[in-house]
Amino acid sequence: MDELLEQFLIEGRELVQQASDDLLALEQSPSDALLIDSAFRSIHTLKGSVGLFDFAPMGLVLHAAEDLLGAIRDKRLAVDRDNVDGLLIAVGQTERWIDAIAHAGSLAEDAEDVARLLAANLRELLGLSPAAPLPEPLPAQAGWMDRLLADRLENPSDEPVRVAVRYLPDSGAYFRGDDPMALVRNVPGLVALRIGLRDAGPASGDYDPFACNLVVEFASSAALEDVKASCRFVADQVEIVPITTKPGKAAPVPESRPVDATSKTLRVDSRRIDTLAEIADELVVIKNALSDLTVEAGTALDRDALVEALAERQAVLERLVGRLHRTVMSVRLVPLTPVLSRFPRLVREIAAGLGKEVDLRITGGQVEVDRSIADGLLDPLTHLIRNAMDHGVEFSDQRRQAGKPPRATVELGISRQGDHLLVQLRDDGRGIDPGAIRRVALERQLMGAEELAALPDASVIDLIFRPGFSTADQVTDLSGRGVGMDAVRAAVGRLGGKVSLESVLGQGTTVRLVLPLSNVLTKVVLVACAGERYGVPMEAIVETAKIDAERIFPVRAGRAFILRERTIPLLDLAVLLGIAEPTPPDLEHKVLVIRMGSELVAIGVDAYLDRRELSLRPMPQLLSGMRGIAGTALLGDGQMILVLDVGDLIG
Template identity: 30%
Template sequence: MEAREIVDQLGEQMVALEHAPNDRECLNTVFRGFHTIKGGAGFLDFPGMVAVCHAVEDRFDLARNGATPMDSTAFDGAQQALDLLVDMLDCIAAGDALPDPPAALIDSMRVQAAPIAGEPLTAAAGAGDDLDDLDFEALLDSLHGSGGIPGITATAGGPSGHEPPAPPTPSPTPAITPSPPAPAPAAPANPRKAQAAAAHDEPTVRVDVRRLDAMVNLVGELVLARNRLKTLRPRLHDEELDRAVGALDGATSRLQSAVMMARMQPVGRVFARFPKLARDVARQLQKNVELVVVGAETELDRNLVEALADPLVHLVRNAIDHGIESPQTRRETGKPEQGQVRLSAQQEGDHVVIEVRDDGAGIDPDRIRDIAVRKGLIDADAAARLPSDECLQLLFLPGFSTRAEVSDLSGRGVGMDVVQSRIRELSGQVQIQSEPGHGSRFVIRVPLTLAILPTLLVEIEADVYALPLVRVVEVLAHLPGTPMSIDGQDVIDLRREPLPLLDMRQWLGLASAPLALGERTVVVLQTGEQRFCLAVDRVRGREEVVIKALPRTVRGLPGYAGASLIGDGRMSLILDVDALYQTGVRGSRRLKQSLS
């Protein structure tokens, strides 16, 4: 796991170094990353991985001592080596044999390093610099041989993968006279090194993820017990019991927050892999693209962090492939040759907003409409009545693609469909905004955690249903005005905004309510860019629920996202707001045009 984290960070760091090749601190950081992986690989006896890391170190040493700065060929080789390390780590995780490192890659890195063989080792520290940890490691490498670790022989990745690399032609090496040790300084000369050392001194402990998951489950059971006590408390009229339940409520909330924080991880763990991804895709498409990452320190539940990786890969690749124009096209339209993709994250209340924005060509809604009709994904008459903003939602239809031919990057019509499906599985939503000629913006909203969900409980007869609180816009004590019917769909005018109205009783197939429709409570919900109203019998109030798997009787039915036990001990079904809108609101896509 630690090696995987280092590799992810190396991808981001090497892209940063490629933009600022004279940044010695960044160069040393990258060198240290490869050196750390090499040390672990040598300890665990993975000679092929040692050989790859050592070859990269040889080339980076040329840049560190000022002999030969890093160029595009060197960066390409280092990126190929990083890709190979990723494959090797995948093999180790799967228990498979490691692939032999390509001899051509190893040789290409070492051929450039051969000219410095035999140069004074003190040159590696740079003029006027003290010998740092990396230079001391390089000194040990020179004393112990090219493998870098005593007793371990690095391989060059030949046909058998067990032959040691041929050392460069030796030249006379000047004698090294060790200087007497200097007294320890009162304060470190490099403040950044001091900060790093202080960070390493902070007490930390590695905990098995399964233990954290077990703690979350136990806290969930405690939350259910607390909710049960809070429900029973008003009936007992005991002042001492009220104080005890109040204390338990506060302690449970603090414990829940502490356990949730233990599972939180910065989204930077996922964001770190995207600078390298953007670089590789841009070079493949011969485009000039800068990826800007903002808010990498924003924290999410670890399960959500990992689950967001695939949707974000699709969005970033699509932004570069479909959004950013070629350098020539950008010049002709008066834009700078280098396009920009911005990946950002920020917390808003009890959910996190992640945005992928580009300054490319934008999305033409008319073209999207025509492609959807041509591919048979939507009826021509229905497509003609779609407003421009809702045409963008057609991108999420399975099988939709703007590519006429299938390529390695796109054309199969599964990318955006995967994005929306995965985000919905995370109880989130994704929205699209675009302006032709000026770029596009994809916004993902997900809850901070999936373990415990804030909800609004509503009642239909004796049954209780839970609506994710993040989707609730407002609650109306009664229906405002008289509903109109357009294309068979009820619509109400809420402050001069026409909104579709869904009667929950009708959606469930129940008989008419004892109360008239106008006297029932209405919940205004958000799905994508559209809002709609849901008529219910009563609103019970807000409650945090623990998400459980659906009962078999309703598993697979649209409109249900999960289940939970509520405070009075009954089962409550958690409603899928997007599915409610899609299955219960008919003709809603035409409402804006029909009422305008």
């Protein structure tokens, strides 16, 4: 990808998001001049950046949007819903064009038609006739380059002339903050310059000393990209002509190259890079220390001294590796704000299209997660919000009849729980009817009637995640709640997370996503069970204990024992994993005591092996739905082990 284009794509998305945020906030605070100025700056800067490339349709729309915002800033127009709608539509289309450039290296074939339609709509909001001719490229005057190059500067560069520019500043340039003379002074490789008047003879009574009436023509020996960069903020007011051997003959424009859609960039706090460099230095020191120890081991160093020296260096190395891993993971951490900031505009557009009144409340956007988690959350959250808007939230008159406020509320909350990210999406809509789900499940033959009747409501609601519910012929109240919900669970599973759902009929629905913050080092206890090794996260273990066989007694169909005057049920890990039948207790039972809510549960294992700090990886896509498995980890001997989610395993 061209470096300049790559930078444009990064900054373009940021400017689009800033403009969207400002416009949405402006609708709530229409008299806030700071918001108007901020939105204007974003559009103006984006328009200038677009001028560096051959994306004329984008420039056309952004120029019209800038004019509309300029009229609002000058108080010639008021901030109303129509104006904000028009500007948001223009910004949204600009965002889609930026995505198209990132994937294909160029705009879609219909970009020019779409741009002219959007520009006409913005002109109509501005009070201009939509039928008026749209802005065309600056008219070229025959022979202007010949005259320009005839007036070479006193000390022309030995370099050949590569670019000629004709600059017609907007009449309101001074009020926009544009300085034509300052621009010319910053042009690299300037070799020729002509300054004249656009309108030579205005009547004395019509003369406006604050209007810019200049035409500036100049030539440069610098590269085309450098000249374009110096004119980027007035790209719509300049005609830039590359020169080959003859003045006036434009150089052929190179074909646009496709952009690598998988290219990723990450902005990193320089302090984190400094930390990595510091750790690298310390690793070099410990490497040298190990080299010295290797030499000493071949001499008269006795065994005890060698073991002690190895232990010391191993402790230092363990500390450094742990610190290195945490720092590398922190480099990949990004705030969720850029992902979440897309949703206010989405909710506004959907609500307007459906004729519903909805407020979106977002909290916790400052939480930082791994870049892959942030990118992967966009699609499932978008789908969940669409479902909540379309099928969860009622119309205003229906809410009034139900005794609810006419405006519905959708809440998106983000929080951090240990090494996990908790995402909760809640709406105060109609909720999900378990009876309707039972009827649909029966119609789709997902389960038998007796089995469905025996299921609790919570388990029945969970059926909407089954692919069988992704059909078009469902009851109206259920339509959409199940469509694609299996895809949501699959997408979250690929990120190493889990999805759960709660709903109360008539009160609303809450969807919870639990995901890892990053690929963190997890402290686990290695245990043996039926000849295999497994990892159990230490955060799930309250304590380990060895229980004599005579202390274990039967309780109904299970077993239990007393620990510090508290009865604790005992389960076998082999039975939970489905790899062995229950065995009679030995003289001594080794157990892990696990907290489940407010209760304690013990899990019997064959042996405790070790405590390790491991890099936990989520399960592959095909296995992501396995119950009771948190992920996998690689041991030092090369063996892969399963790390258990004991809470899910117990159920």
